Amino acid sequence: MDLGLTGKVALITAASKGIGKACATSLAAEGAHIVIASRNPEVLEQTAQEIRHISNSAVSALPTDLRRPEEIAALVTKVLDEFGGIDILVNNAGGPPVGKFEALSEKQWQDAFDLTLLSAVRLIRSVLPSMKLRQGGRIIHIVSSSVKQPIEGLLLSNALRPGVVGLAKTLSLELAPYQITVNNVCPGRILTDRLLQGPGVQGKIAQGLTEEEALQELTKDIPLKRIGRPEDLGNLVAFLASQRAGYITGTTIQVDGGLIQSIF
Ligand SMILES: NC(=O)c1ccc[n+]([C@@H]2O[C@H](COP(=O)([O-])OP(=O)(O)OC[C@H]3O[C@@H](n4cnc5c(N)ncnc54)[C@H](OP(=O)(O)O)[C@@H]3O)[C@@H](O)[C@H]2O)c1
Secondary structure, eight states: OOOSOTTOEEEEESOSSHHHHHHHHHHHHTTOEEEEEOSOHHHHHHHHHHHHHHOSSOEEEOOOOTTOHHHHHHHHHHHHHHHSOOSEEEEOOOOOOOBOGGGOOHHHHHHHIIIIIIHHHHHHHHHHHHHHHTTOEEEEEEOOGGGTSOOTTBHHHHHHHHHHHHHHHHHHHHTGGGTEEEEEEEEOSBSSHHHHHSHHHHHHHHTTOOHHHHHHHHHTTOTTOSOBOHHHHHHHHHHHHSGGGTTOOSOEEEESTTOOOOOO
């Protein structure tokens, strides 16, 4: 199936590793020009080199801290200067810190708000004029299965990510007249540093399990009986970003091996 992504310009944030990197890799493999952004410049450039090696696409790496509005504005300005427009925004961000309610400070709440919700607002605000000019676009948010079922110990994620989903659903209506689609993708348990360093794995290591045993434990309640791979997300994101997905908007789709069992 030709996804019609050749020559499209995609901005993928938080993309030096993990899920964001997999989304960028899938989009580049389909012929999109990509811009990746995250904080550590060395890791980001290394990732850009890797993607250049496996694709014929232009790949730019622009170090950015998504908590800082001025850095988001500068990022989008550079993309527009270099590529002349943006067709696809994959709005990914690092996960907020773990912690229960009484352990979280005011600053942690504010940082998580900036990173998880306001970065999405600021990115969309910056890319929208270009998408409108191009008479179409794709906005895809990477959220979490926590928007369908809260995850113990991840209060900030549980509280703030539903705001991203509400934003996306509302924008899917507001932006439909411009042929701009807005969708959310929810990772379940995906094998990245975030999962390995998170409470699920670390909690089991603290009880004496090895990392491998902890991961085995975490597959037990997943119907497909495996931890997800970042490319499981990348494949869906490439499809949602494509011309083929032009009639899909306002959806929230989990990629979780069947973990979330709610009907909606
Ligand atoms: N993996 C899972 O099982 C899972 C499940 C549900 C939801 N999620 C969510 O999916 C998203 C991606 O997770 P992942 O597993 O791919 O994590 P990861 O492997 O730890 O990668 C996180 C990425 O975010 C970047 N990042 C972190 N803070 C940033 C900031 N302030 N500004 C810009 N970039 C930043 C990191 O680069 P720098 O550190 O260099 O900035 C890195 O590229 C997260 O929001 C996570 O909570 C993951």
